[in-house]
Amino acid sequence: METLDDAAGFLSERGMLTRTADSSLPSLFGACHEEPAAPGRGGFGDWPKTKWILSFRLGLTAGTVVTKLHRGKTLYLSERVARLFDPLCRQAITAADADEAALLRHLDLSGPATLKDLELELGWGRARLRRARPRLERSGALLGGGLVFEDAETWYLEPLRKWDLGNGSEGTDPYADVLVAGVRAAVVAPEAEVARWFSWRPPPGTIDRLVGEGRLKRPAPGWLASPS
Secondary structure, eight states: OOSHHHHHHHHHHHSEEESSOOSSSOBTTTTTOOOBSSTTSOGGGGSBTTGGGHHHHGGGSTTEEEEEEETTEEEEEEHHHHHHHHHHHHHHHHTOOHHHHHHHHHHHHHOOBOHHHHHHHHTOOHHHHHHHHHHHHHTTSEEEOSEEEEETTEEEEOOEEEOOOTTOOOOSOHHHHHHHHHHHHHSEEEHHHHTTSSSSOOOTTHHHHHHHHTSSBOSSTTEEEOOO
């Protein structure tokens, strides 16, 4: 992977990407095939030496939705796959506690806002806002807030916004739909890993049901793959 167009094409093909390689899901940095910036130092040092900036610019491309649905870690979604997550993200909005609901309602009425703006507009202290934010991000109810790089040295923080994909999704089996999309993105994956990819656990028996319906297959004991 050399360019932003390459990254956008990879996301369009697979439907979802993690930032770093931490599971069977395809990762943006794993596809860069570039030496790390500071080998052995961990953290940012393990990021690609020059292509790390693609991870910030990819979120600005049309049709890309950047979430924290990978258990609080970055998960890039194509718009097509994001619509599969839509019913689950809307469930999270409905299940928000009082402070979370107040934050989402404010963003819904006033539009995207930075953390500093929200502190002023809501009259909240920083600690209260920090408490309300994490669960909403993990569940997809809240998007944004990450770094945006205009170039390697010029950056700003993206405003936070409420999840909203317009018409949403008509899917009636969202847990199954996102698992199928994840396995399709991974091509093949350990079965024990699949149910832990996202911020929600699928209902018991979901994977067995998908195999029985032919939406997933077991090419070998303990492994899952897409039938197509």
